[in-house]
Amino acid sequence: MSNNIETPAPAVQQAVDPRLLVREQGFSGYISEFKRKIRGGELGSLPVIIGLIVIWAAFAASNGNFLSASNFEYIAYYMVGIGTLSIGLVFVLLLGEIDLSVGSVSGLAAAIFAVLSVTHGVNLWLATLAALATGAVIGAIHGFVFAKIGVPAFVVTLAGFLGWNGLMLWLLGDTGTINLPDTGLIHLFGGNSFFLNGDISGAYILAAVGVAAMLFSSLSEQGRRRRAKVPFRPTSEVVLRTAVLAVAAFGSAYVLNLHKGVPNNLVFFLAALIICDFVLRRTSYGRKIFAVGGNIEASRRAGINVAAIRISVYSIAGFFAALGGLVISATISSANQGGSDPNNLMMAIAAAVIGGTSLFGGRGKVWSALLGMLVIESINAGLFMLGEAQSVQYMITGGVLLAAVVVDSLSRRTQKSSGRA
């Protein structure tokens, strides 16, 4: 960077163009900005949160037990497995691509773990590492065939969907089911493992740490921006955002404490989400993923190695697929032939899209994995309580997915017409 670019801004404030978007300071500015974004089609997480409230209200009206602590514990516990697959899919969707193989890869990883640790007695953590590495390598292979050879991602991962499923069945052999002992990572992800052994303080500690971290990072960023004389969030907005998070966090902690506490696999899930969110929003690698999802040619000209980004993103998807496979096998204490159930794949894709990640690439947040899974698992739990068959469950989840995609497409169209996409 040379000095001529760092020439300080002219001291005299230039005449402001009347068309400029000048945001009012203070809280009213926040409200008007929010309204403008909604009108412009930047819905963000709003539809899914409204949807979640509607779903909860509907099930609560038809079954009083739906809003019980044990049911929320159930939702929080069972959403993690597929939610983990969904994290990887968010990365892929941000590129504007798709990965159909994550379900099969998750089943394969669970099978590899089971065969290594149970059948061959390999060290548990070594087996875990082998399963995760397999997922990452498989993802990298998909990415390589897609990025370097130019086969459409849809077809590459469809081949993976079939092929890795076959490999899993071959590995599991005739018995088809390998039961997993409740130790190591399987115990950690299993149903008997709670943060601080389910101590009542555990949930509150997590909530307090989360809220404090958010408040601290918001305030420190506000301070930096204020010192740098660039627009910053008003304190009222920071307080409001933190308050919303605090209500959600402490509310969840309270509800989970009414039952058994915070399952360790949920803690792991939240940690993974925070790490991925950080990678996507705060690192140049994440910025490159968004850039490739937005405009491939522009990214190439900006010196981004598009092929490397694609291969690495598919590798990430494969890694999270393997991790999700281990979580799923932990929740059912076995690796079986149903491990690569195609429904897992569909639910994982649905979760990412329902949560607000665009299918068109370049827009989305890793938090959509959490929000989408909350919706899907709430529907599952609610219908299960009402004694509805799987058939009804699939139809309703399908309807919700369609609604989410419609919202995505419509908001994209609105954004286009208001010049924001």
Added chain:
Amino acid sequence: MTSAPVLALRGVSKRFGAVQVLTDVELEVHAGEVVALVGDNGAGKSTLVKTIAGVHPIDEGQIEWEGRPVNIHRPQDAQHLGVATVYQDLALCDNLDVVNNLYLGRELKRRGTLDEVTMEQKASELLSTLSIRIPSVRIPVASLSGGQRQVVAIARSLIGDPKVVILDEPTAALGVEQTAQVLDLVERLRERGLGVILISHNMVDVRAVADRVAVLRLGKNNGTFPVHGTSQETIIAAITGATDNAVTRRQSRTAEATQ
């Protein structure tokens, strides 16, 4: 004007299969100078620019950078030398905001993470020193007008601190007001001491900002003219080849003979 040009092409030739696109082309760009590169469609302007930008390596000839010969094989080579190219299709990411587009591929970092605050600060400063007015540096590029996108794309080329900026038809498809903004910006680039290669079909724009006009015709040099003191007709004649006929050839031969 300094003695050694920042960028000089000496006898550059380029062939695509059976087509000789460039033949012995000479071009010089000095610091603080706007050279307009004009020529009819198919004259080789785009190819010439792409050889400088490293998209198409040259077959024969020499590219000199600040007086010493260099090899440009890849776009990165050109970027490292200090050649920035703004292509006709602007190559901005619509989903990213202005700051992110400006710094795409060379993000500023602080403790390993993106330094959004400094990038935003510097982006605002850069845009204000170039008198670029956009609604906000934090809105997606998708919501900018064509002219605003063009000036953002040009501003983006300056982030890497180049010495030569190549603008490929920057005023095509722009309105009157927006064209004026872009031309203002070109003049500000010159004031900063950058060498500018401006490709344009618009003679009015060329005469408004360029110092010299280099004419390409059928892949060959067809004259370089100082803008001041050259009539538009002369330039257009060079572009269309109206000067290239038996009469003028004879005249030039007799002129040489009498010397």
